[in-house]
Amino acid sequence: xxxxxQKYGGTSLASIxxxxxxxxxxxxxxxxxxxxxxxxxxxxxxxNRLIKVANQIHNNPSVRxxxxxxxxxxxxxxxxxxxxxxxxxxxxxxxxxxQVQIITDSKHGKAxxxxxxxxxxxxxxxxxKVVVIAGFQGVDINGNITTLxxxxxxxxxxxxxxxxxxxxxxxxxxxxxxxxxxxxIEPNAKRMNVVSYEEMLExxxxxxxxxxxxxxxxxxxxxxxxxxxxxxxxxxxxxxxxDEENIMEKVLISGIAHNKDEAxxxxxxxxxxxxxxxxxxxxxxxxxxxxxxxxQGASDNEEMTNLAFTxxxxxxxxxxxxxxxxxxxxxxxxxxxxxxVVKVSLVGVGMRSHTGIASRMFKALHKENxxxxxxxxxxIKISVIIDEKYLELAVRSLHDAFKLxxxxxxxx
Ligand code: ADP
Ligand code: ASP
Ligand code: MG
Numbered sequence: 336x337x338x339x340x341q342k343y344g345g346t347s348l349a350s351i352x353x354x355x356x357x358x359x360x361x362x363x364x365x366x367x368x369x370x371x372x373x374x375x376x377x378x379x380x381x382x383n384r385l386i387k388v389a390n391q392i393h394n395n396p397s398v399r400x401x402x403x404x405x406x407x408x409x410x411x412x413x414x415x416x417x418x419x420x421x422x423x424x425x426x427x428x429x430x431x432x433x434q435v436q437i438i439t440d441s442k443h444g445k446a447x448x449x450x451x452x453x454x455x456x457x458x459x460x461x462x463x464k465v466v467v468i469a470g471f472q473g474v475d476i477n478g479n480i481t482t483l484x485x486x487x488x489x490x491x492x493x494x495x496x497x498x499x500x501x502x503x504x505x506x507x508x509x510x511x512x513x514x515x516x517x518x519x520i521e522p523n524a525k526r527m528n529v530v531s532y533e534e535m536l537e538x539x540x541x542x543x544x545x546x547x548x549x550x551x552x553x554x555x556x557x558x559x560x561x562x563x564x565x566x567x568x569x570x571x572x573x574x575x576x577x578d579e580e581n582i583m584e585k586v587l588i589s590g591i592a593h594n595k596d597e598a599x600x601x602x603x604x605x606x607x608x609x610x611x612x613x614x615x616x617x618x619x620x621x622x623x624x625x626x627x628x629x630x631q632g633a634s635d636n637e638e639m640t641n642l643a644f645t646x647x648x649x650x651x652x653x654x655x656x657x658x659x660x661x662x663x664x665x666x667x668x669x670x671x672x673x674x675x676v677v678k679v680s681l682v683g684v685g686m687r688s689h690t691g692i693a694s695r696m697f698k699a700l701h702k703e704n705x706x707x708x709x710x711x712x713x714x715i716k717i718s719v720i721i722d723e724k725y726l727e728l729a730v731r732s733l734h735d736a737f738k739l740x741x742x743x744x745x746x747x
Contacts, residue, residue, distance in 0.1 A: 337502040338370045338460075342470060342492035345379030346509040347566035348412050357507075357566060358419035361465055365425060370460045372495055374470040375416060376488040377408025398443035402472075402482045406432070409469035409488070417467050427465040430455065432472035432480075437491065439473035439481045446481035447549070448473060448490065451498040468495065486547035493550040497557035504554070504561050505573075506546065511565035512574030513538070513545055515739040516591040520730045523740040526572065527589060531579035534589045534682055537716045541680040542594025551576065579684060587685035588692070588737045591730055594678040597627065598651035599708065599720060600658055601643035604636065604668035611665055615642060618661045624650040628678075628711045628720060639668075643709060645720060648674050676708060679729045680718035681737070693717050699736035703728050 341361070348354050365371050376382075385404050389396045413429035420427035435455050439446035459466045470488025473481050483490050489506055496504035513535065514524040530538075532555035539548040545563060554561040554576060564573035605611050612631055619626055629644040646654045651674045662670045686692050693710075696717055700707060705728065709720035721729055734740065 336368050336370060338372070338499060339364065339503055339505060340372045340374065340492050340496040340499065340501040341505045341507060342374045342488055343376065343416075343566060344488065344506075344508045345376045345381070347507050348375060348377075348416070349379040353566075354412070354415050354419050355422075358416060358423055358425070360566070361420060362423055362425040365465055372456060372460070372466045372468065372499060372501070373416070374468045374488055374492040374495060375409060375412045376470050377405075377412055381408040381411070382485070399479060402443045402480050405482050406469065406472040406480050409471055413467045413469045417465075420465055420467075425465060426463055427467055428459050429467040429469075431469045432491070433474035433478075435468060437468075437473035437494070439475055439483070441475040441477070441479065441481065443479075443481055445484040446473060446475070448483065448494045448553075451494060453498050456495075456499065483549070484547065486544055487549070489547040489550035490553060493553040493557075493559050493561060496559045496561075497553060501559070504559050506550075506561065506563045507566035508545065508563060509565065509567060510545065510563075511568060511571045512563045513543070513576070513590070515589070516730050516734050517543065517593065520593065520727055521591070521734045523731075523734060525740055527574050528572070529575045529577055529582050529584075530589060531582055531684060532576060533579060533715065534684055535576045537680075537682045537713075538590055538592045541592035541682065541716065541718060542596070542678065543590070543592045546576075585685060586683065587689055588681055588683035588739065589685075590682050590739070591733050592680045592682060593726060593730055594680075595723065595726065596648045597645045597676050597678050597720060598648045598654070598674035599643060599645050599672070599676045600651075600654055601641065601671040601673075602658065602662060602665070602667040602669075603641050603671065604639040605642060605662075605665040607638050607640040611640065612642060614665055615658070615661050616644065618657050619644075619646070619654055622653055622657055624654055624657075628709050628718070630709050645676070645678070645709070675723045676720050677723045677726045678718050678720055679726065679733065680716050681733060682716045684715050686715050686717070695736060696733060699732045700729060703732050705729055705732075 417427040417429040436452035470491040512526045516524040561576040564571040627645040
């Protein structure tokens with residue numbers, strides 16, 4: 336008998352019919368002599384709807400109350416899915432995060448899981464029940480309800496798998512695995528059979544929202560065999576995320592990630608002296624704003640320098656206000672703002688051993704007349720910031736330039 340943890344995302348539970356279809360799928364797997372723990376998201380659109388409602392009541396709602404509100408979405412789906420299972424004679428029980436004691440820190444809206452108590456889950460499994468657990472939520476040591484950040488149900492599922500030492504963690508979503516690019520942007524994107532934890536970490540951190548980054552961190556740390564699959568098709572093949580050494584077939588580039596949530600801020604002609612970058616960037620991070628890319632470069636005057644960085648678009652207005660203040664302190668000649676930029680990244684462990692990838696990437700963008708505004712690289716990725724109007728064109732031309740639609744074809 337295997338113990339399987341599954342997660343069903345919002346689109347998989349978007350209607351009564353879908354919930355019933357998921358229940359049928361679960362029953363079949365259980366009847367195949369498996370134990371099942373199922374973590375679910377809210378119905379698709381529900382979390383966004385709740386955020387909108389809150390913003391109509393208060394222009395800056397309390398983070399604690401937001402968590403109380405947003406966790407209701409998952410409370411609906413755990414109960415409905417359990418009822419759908421009862422209806423087809425499959426014994427099941429639902430639990431919220433606090434009920435099973437998914438203990439997190441107290442950072443509302445982006446809490447991290449510290450521990451999960453397993454006795455309730457084990458007891459219900461021993462009673463031959465499917466255990467349905469609300470994703471995305473937990474409770475801090477003071478009893479406050481917390482949420483794990485957008486897409487957090489993935490992390491709930493992986494953390495449950497690690498705690499219960501599950502044989503596999505299956506993330507069911509609306510695409511059949513991890514693709515060489517977001518299939519909604521690049522129709523020629525190909526499903527990958529396997530991806531390493533490391534590549535998936537980069538893809539997630541660079542914007543591929545198919546898996547929340549923390550779920551991949553967890554999976555990598557606790558060696559959870561993680562599979563992404565479609566809940567919409569009969570026999571999904573999916574993608575296995577595993578250790579690099581388990582992957583026989585090596586590829587140069589595994590995928591293209593993009594992030595639409597970028598905003599760029601630049602200070603022109605600030606003093607080229609020790610402490611300038613510190614003054615500017617610490618003011619931003621003191622306001623709890625995460626900085627993504629940073630470039631400091633020469634200006635037309637040796638005593639002056641230019642500094643540009645990107646933040647999440649949600650933080651754009653705050654960052655702007657801070658820069659207006661700091662800009663005066665560092666005597667910036669000009670401050671420029673642009674929240675119509677996106678980040679496009681090439682990811683692949685093969686980059687470690689190959690040169691010339693960057694120039695191939697830049698050539699492809701040049702061919703399409705796409706201007707690169709910022710560049711950042713690491714061992715296994717190259718990212719560029721470009722105007723948002725070129726997003727689709729950039730993703731597709733890079734996909735084409737690196738022949739990503741060919742590489743995987745013989746793997747199917
Ligand atoms: P769920 O509601 O099931 O959690 P998400 O919307 O969070 O689903 O994640 C699935 C979506 O991730 C897909 O519909 C797809 O548009 C997007 N996505 C982005 N990059 C990729 C990629 N490389 N491979 C597959 N899907 C991707
Ligand atoms: N419902 C939450 C969200 O929309 C969590 C999740 O879907 O994983 O972000
Ligand atoms: Mg998701």
